[in-house]
Amino acid sequence: MLELKKDASLIEEIRQHEAPEYFTQCFRCGACSGICPVEKVAQDFDPRVIVHALLLGLKEKLLADDTIWKCSGCGSCIPVCPMDVKPMEVIKALKALVAEKDPEFALEMRFKAGRLARVNPEKCIACLTCVRDCPFSAPAIVPDGYAVIDPEKCRACGICVVECPARAIELNPSPEMAASLGGQDV
Amino acid sequence: MIIAERKPIERILQMIEPYQKIAVLGCRGCVAICSAGGDREVETLASALRLARKKQGKPLETIEETYVRQCDPEYLKPLAELKEKVEAVVSLACGVGVNLCADLYPDLKIYPGVDTTFYGANPALGEWEEKCRGCGDCIIDLTGGICPIARCAKNLLNGPCGGSQNGKCEINPDTPCVWQEVYDRLKARGELDRLTKIWPAKNWIPAGYGGPRRRVRPDLQINNKKA
Numbered sequence: 331m332l333e334l335k336k337d338a339s340l341i342e343e344i345r346q347h348e349a350p351e352y353f354t355q356c357f358r359c360g361a362c363s364g365i366c367p368v369e370k371v372a373q374d375f376d377p378r379v380i381v382h383a384l385l386l387g388l389k390e391k392l393l394a395d396d397t398i399w400k401c402s403g404c405g406s407c408i409p410v411c412p413m414d415v416k417p418m419e420v421i422k423a424l425k426a427l428v429a430e431k432d433p434e435f436a437l438e439m440r441f442k443a444g445r446l447a448r449v450n451p452e453k454c455i456a457c458l459t460c461v462r463d464c465p466f467s468a469p470a471i472v473p474d475g476y477a478v479i480d481p482e483k484c485r486a487c488g489i490c491v492v493e494c495p496a497r498a499i500e501l502n503p504s505p506e507m508a509a510s511l512g513g514q515d516v
Numbered sequence: 517m518i519i520a521e522r523k524p525i526e527r528i529l530q531m532i533e534p535y536q537k538i539a540v541l542g543c544r545g546c547v548a549i550c551s552a553g554g555d556r557e558v559e560t561l562a563s564a565l566r567l568a569r570k571k572q573g574k575p576l577e578t579i580e581e582t583y584v585r586q587c588d589p590e591y592l593k594p595l596a597e598l599k600e601k602v603e604a605v606v607s608l609a610c611g612v613g614v615n616l617c618a619d620l621y622p623d624l625k626i627y628p629g630v631d632t633t634f635y636g637a638n639p640a641l642g643e644w645e646e647k648c649r650g651c652g653d654c655i656i657d658l659t660g661g662i663c664p665i666a667r668c669a670k671n672l673l674n675g676p677c678g679g680s681q682n683g684k685c686e687i688n689p690d691t692p693c694v695w696q697e698v699y700d701r702l703k704a705r706g707e708l709d710r711l712t713k714i715w716p717a718k719n720w721i722p723a724g725y726g727g728p729r730r731r732v733r734p735d736l737q738i739n740n741k742k743a
Contacts, residue, residue, distance in 0.1 A: 457549040462641040495554035496544055496582075 337389040344384065347430070349423035350416035356381045362407035362417045368400055371509035375400045377407050377417035384420060393431075398424050399443035400505050437481055444504035445486045451476040453498035460490035460499060517546040518610045519644045520553060520630040525564055528606060531627040532565070532576070535603040540565070540629070541595075541617075542582035543609035550644055552630050553608025555582045561608065561629060586613025592620055599624045635666075652722025652729065658710050660701035667694040673718060675711070 341354065362377040363369050369376050374397050383392050392398060398421050407417040429436035440446040449460075449469070454476035460469040461477065468483035469490060477498075479490070491501045503511060532538050540562040548554025562578040569576035579602055583591045586609035595617060599605065604625040607614045611632040618626050634646040649666040655673075656663050665671045669687040676695035679686025683696040702708050722729070734740050 453544075453555075455544050455548050455554070458638070459551075459641065493556075495548045495551050495556045497555035497559070 336387040338387045340384060340387050340389045340392070343427055344420070344423045347423040347426040348419070350414070350419045352414045353381060353416065353420045354385060355413040356385065356411075356415045356417075357413060358382055359412065361410040361412065362415070365406045365410050367404060367406065368402055368505050372400050372505035375505065377401070377421065380424070381415060381417050381420055384424065392424055393428050396439050396442055398428075399439040399445060401425075402445070402504060402506065440481065441500075442502060444502040444507060446481055446484050447479050447486055447488070447490060447499050447501040449477045449479055450498045450500060453496050455496045455498070457495060459493050459495060463489055463493045465489065517549055517636070517638070518612070518632060519550045519634050519636040519646075520547045520608075520610050520632045522552055522557065522561065522608070522630050523628065525561075525568060528561070528565065528627070528629055529568055532604055532606060535576070535625075536574075537577040537579075537602050538565075539579040539581060539598055539602045539605045541586070541598075541605050541607045541609070542580075543584075543586040543607070543613050544582055545585040545587065545609070545613075547608055547610055547613075547630060548582075550636075550638065551642070553610075557608055558582050561606070565606075586610075587616055589616070589620060592617060595621060595624070650723070651718075651720070652724070653719055655715070655718070658713075658715065659698045660705060660707070662694060662698050662701060664694050664698060667697075673715065 344353075356378075358378055360378050362381075363379075366375075366377050380392065380398060401418060401421045403418060403422065405418050408419070411417065425436065428439070437446065441448055447468075451474075456471050456475050456477065458471065460479075461471060464483075465487070466483045466485055468480045468485075469477045470480065472478050479499075486501060486504065488501055491499045540558050542548065542553050542555055542558035544554055547557075551557065558580050562580045566576050566578055579598065581594070581598060583594070585591050586607060595605075599621055604627060605617070606627050606629040607617055608629040609617075610630065611628065614626060614628045617624065634644075635648040635650060636644040636646050638644055646666050648663055649671075651665050654663075655665075664673055669685055669691070670677055672695065676693050677686070680693040680696060683693055685691040685693050699708075699711070702710055
């Protein structure tokens with residue numbers, strides 16, 4: 331039988347990471363799941379389940395695995411929630427908590443989930459195409475002579491990936507992109 | 517950097533007409549930066565060639581490779597192996613790269629995929645402007661940093677021609693008259709007197725009129741370095 335470790339301190343920790351005010355009022359109606367576009371394509375992603383897991387204190391499950399990183403941050407779940415839970419912001423706070431504890435792991439998870447683009451310095455030719463193309467000013471050429479994408483600014487839109495003449499930028503398909511490309515579950 | 521432009525696909529198709537299997541070889545130097553011959557253009561050209569040949573009913577197989585540079589023999593070493601796998605290579609490097617590949621591998625059927633056009637700057641995304649012609653005898657200390665050889669349609673060295681009107685060139689109304697620019701720049705810098713001095717006639721031998729140019733730094737040559 332699966333044993334789940336509960337940790338009630340998680341709720342308090344999340345509150346310190348700009349969690350929305352009323353997230354504990356969730357009564358699992360599923361309006362957020364119903365509207366969530368990622369829930370439709372990623373088998374293990376469901377905002378209702380994430381909020382529920384948080385309220386149960388399933389810290390390890392939430393913070394150590396890649397599920398929360400699949401949220402695209404579209405905000406569809408916010409206006410449909412009758413209790414003003416704001417699941418997207420709950421997930422954002424969970425991500426912030428992970429990033430505070432282990433920034434490298436957080437970036438790796440974002441990259442894995444297709445929510446962050448990354449430059450391969452071995453291939454980058456410092457041509458400035460990404461720097462000039464990015465609508466969010468995320469890439470910059472560092473003194474070592476290659477482009478680095480600022481995770482704070484990157485929105486994983488993929489413009490730099492297709493424009494890079496050296497094919498030096500890597501971006502995994504997001505769950506919704508993978509589904510539209512192959513129709514398969516990710 | 518060196519600016520190049522991909523040749524028309526019809527022209528490349530003509531070159532590779534006899535072959536069933538070719539390599540499209542890119543370069544991550546200048547031609548990648550000016551979006552003519554890097555990894556992206558290798559992909560694009562290879563798929564365009566395959567598509568065109570399929571349409572002709574003569575399918576083409578392509579291998580796609582991109583080297584760090586094609587103007588250094590060390591980077592071209594993998595070409596020894598690659599050339600055994602294909603009948604011909606279309607190189608998207610500038611003319612320097614294609615020449616060096618051909619010199620190093622005389623039995624290799626190598627074809628240029630780009631036209632090498634000029635030395636230019638990249639003032640904005642997708643725009644390149646000629647700034648220098650590599651004449652080997654730079655005089656822009658006299659002209660406010662603006663090159664009349666590269667930027668005047670007539671390469672004039674003694675002021676504007678009669679076709680300069682309203683600061684524009686008669687060859688193309690979108691092109692600024694470089695001598696107007698030189699005059700304005702020097703005036704702004706308080707150096708107009710530079711234009712009153714008689715320049716000696718320009719020596720064109722360094723521009724390549726004395727045959728192919730070669731530069732040697734004996735102090736850097738490996739045989740001259742003491743162990």
